[in-house]
Amino acid sequence: MKTTKDKNRIPEATMRRLPRYFLQIKRLLDEGSRYVSSKKLGEYLGVKGTQIRKDLSYFGVFGKARYGYETLSLAKAIKKILGLTKQYKMVIVGAGNIGRALASYSGFHTCGFDVKYIFDVDENKIGTVISGVKVYDFDKIEQVLDKGEIDIAIISTPEDKALQAAQRLKENGVHAFYNFTSAELNSIEDAFIEDAEISHGIFKLAHRLRGKWPRKEND
Amino acid sequence: MKTTKDKNRIPEATMRRLPRYFLQIKRLLDEGSRYVSSKKLGEYLGVKGTQIRKDLSYFGVFGKARYGYETLSLAKAIKKILGLTKQYKMVIVGAGNIGRALASYSGFHTCGFDVKYIFDVDENKIGTVISGVKVYDFDKIEQVLDKGEIDIAIISTPEDKALQAAQRLKENGVHAFYNFTSAELNSIEDAFIEDAEISHGIFKLAHRLRGKWPRKEND
Numbered sequence: 001m002k003t004t005k006d007k008n009r010i011p012e013a014t015m016r017r018l019p020r021y022f023l024q025i026k027r028l029l030d031e032g033s034r035y036v037s038s039k040k041l042g043e044y045l046g047v048k049g050t051q052i053r054k055d056l057s058y059f060g061v062f063g064k065a066r067y068g069y070e071t072l073s074l075a076k077a078i079k080k081i082l083g084l085t086k087q088y089k090m091v092i093v094g095a096g097n098i099g100r101a102l103a104s105y106s107g108f109h110t111c112g113f114d115v116k117y118i119f120d121v122d123e124n125k126i127g128t129v130i131s132g133v134k135v136y137d138f139d140k141i142e143q144v145l146d147k148g149e150i151d152i153a154i155i156s157t158p159e160d161k162a163l164q165a166a167q168r169l170k171e172n173g174v175h176a177f178y179n180f181t182s183a184e185l186n187s188i189e190d191a192f193i194e195d196a197e198i199s200h201g202i203f204k205l206a207h208r209l210r211g212k213w214p215r216k217e218n219d
Numbered sequence: 220m221k222t223t224k225d226k227n228r229i230p231e232a233t234m235r236r237l238p239r240y241f242l243q244i245k246r247l248l249d250e251g252s253r254y255v256s257s258k259k260l261g262e263y264l265g266v267k268g269t270q271i272r273k274d275l276s277y278f279g280v281f282g283k284a285r286y287g288y289e290t291l292s293l294a295k296a297i298k299k300i301l302g303l304t305k306q307y308k309m310v311i312v313g314a315g316n317i318g319r320a321l322a323s324y325s326g327f328h329t330c331g332f333d334v335k336y337i338f339d340v341d342e343n344k345i346g347t348v349i350s351g352v353k354v355y356d357f358d359k360i361e362q363v364l365d366k367g368e369i370d371i372a373i374i375s376t377p378e379d380k381a382l383q384a385a386q387r388l389k390e391n392g393v394h395a396f397y398n399f400t401s402a403e404l405n406s407i408e409d410a411f412i413e414d415a416e417i418s419h420g421i422f423k424l425a426h427r428l429r430g431k432w433p434r435k436e437n438d
Contacts, residue, residue, distance in 0.1 A: 012231070012232065013231065015422075015423070015426075016416070016419055018422070019416070019418045019419050019422045020403075020414070023401060023418065024403065043406065044403050044405070044406070045403060045405055046403070046405020046406065046412065047405075082422050082425065082426070083422075083425045083426050083428075083429045084422075084425065088421075088425055088428075096320070097316045097317070097319045097320035097323070098316070098317070098320040100316045101315065101316030101317040101320060102417070104316070105417060106378075106401065107401050107417060107418040108418070108421065111418060111421070111422070113421055113425075151425075151428060152421065152424050152425070152428070159325075175428070176424045176427065176428055177424075178420050178421055178424055182242060182325065182326050184239075184243065184263050184264060184265075186263070186264055186265020186266075187262065187263070187265070192424055192427040192428065193265065194420040194421075194423055194424050194427075195239070195420075196415075196417070196420055197235070197238070197420075198321070198324060198326060198415070199238045199242065199326040199327070199330060200235055200238050201397050201413040201414075201415055201416075202307075202327065202330075202332055202371065202397055202413075203234075203237070203238045203301050203302075203303075203330070204234070204413055205371050205395045205396075205397055205411055205413050206301065206302045206303065206307055206332075206370075206371070207234075207301070207302050208395065208411040208413075209302075209307075209370060209371070209394070209395055209411065210302045
């Protein structure tokens with residue numbers, strides 16, 4: 001699944017901002033706004049208007065003079081860029097505090113990521129329902145999951161169970177893992193691993209406090 | 220607190236990997252490893268050895284031929300780079316699932332980030348202790364905090380309370396916020412805002428599943 005470095009690739013920082021643009025435009029749509037200027041959008045997000053115009057221009061998306069961007073078509077365009085025209089089915093493995101919090105995280109549902117099952121090994125949790133999703137016995141995963149049914153697994157087990165859990169999911173056809181533990185899962189072959197990087201944000205803040213790191217908009 | 224763009228700045232991707240190097244080297248130290256090669260370290264982390272050598276060379280850190288990096292001095296060097304030679308004092312505002320999970324997140328403590336207080340407005344939570352940290356009444360924050368005592372506040376309130384909570388913290392001398400809500404806090408002036416970007420990781424996985432995004436090591 002490796003790809004070669006592509007000179008035309010969209011900058012990482014641009015891709016990082018797109019979900020925030022999308023969520024803010026969703027909010028504006030809910031409030032009934034038909035248009036939004038890059039300047040106004042920038043004020044909500046703490047990003048310069050020029051940066052927003054540059055980011056969106058990579059995808060051939062441009063605003064209208066005086067009106068700015070039409071919110072509905074901008075939402076549709078970003079949805080397409082982010083690959084959200086399809087639904088993604090997820091499982092959460094580990095119904096501790098993080099797992100429970102993620103099960104009720106509204107951003108997932110808004111963007112077409114649906115949590116189908118939660119797994120745990122704790123008998124007190126199995127059979128309960130968290131934010132509308134039932135908790136199943138991880139040891140009976142084969143009886144619950146159809147192969148290829150699940151696109152993404154969120155790993156929120158204790159650290160020392162994370163690798164084992166991910167490997168068992170992989171045997172059951174899951175290839176993408178969103179890792180909320182501090183375990184390293186990158187030794188799993190032919191899988192997409194994304195670390196939640198909780199510690200990264202705090203390091204960045206520490207750096208900024210010491211004056212070594214510029215503010216967000218210059219990142 | 221704005222800074223101009225610095226041509227000599229360390230790449231964002233390098234800074235993003237450093238905490239992961241640090242946590243892995245900490246684990247190796249705990250296991251008693253005196254040396255680690257960039258290749259071996261790379262295997263743990265799913266990063267190429269050449270990339271690790273390049274990342275560390277930015278800071279003038281080099282391994283020894285045949286031995287690789289001395290784990291103890293490498294840990295010290297990264298600790299200095301990350302600004303972790305001092306302790307940072309934190310508060311968590313919002314003792315829901317995310318707040319509770321973060322209070323017990325071991326990565327913070329390992330790296331010198333200490334959660335001093337938790338705040339909530341729920342009478343059933345005030346006075347309880349979560350992972351050794353007492354929960355205080357947010358409405359009495361002025362009586363609890365000394366000005367300048369707290370370096371970083373984690374915001375894990377409901378979305379519609381986040382901005383208000385952060386502003387009140389700012390009035391009490393907190394200037395750095397780690398935002399775990401989907402609220403936008405970037406309108407707060409003269410503050411460092413870091414979004415936990417939970418949705419970002421999931422978008423990235425969705426992209427990768429559709430073959431549009433390279434694997435981690437090429438990021």
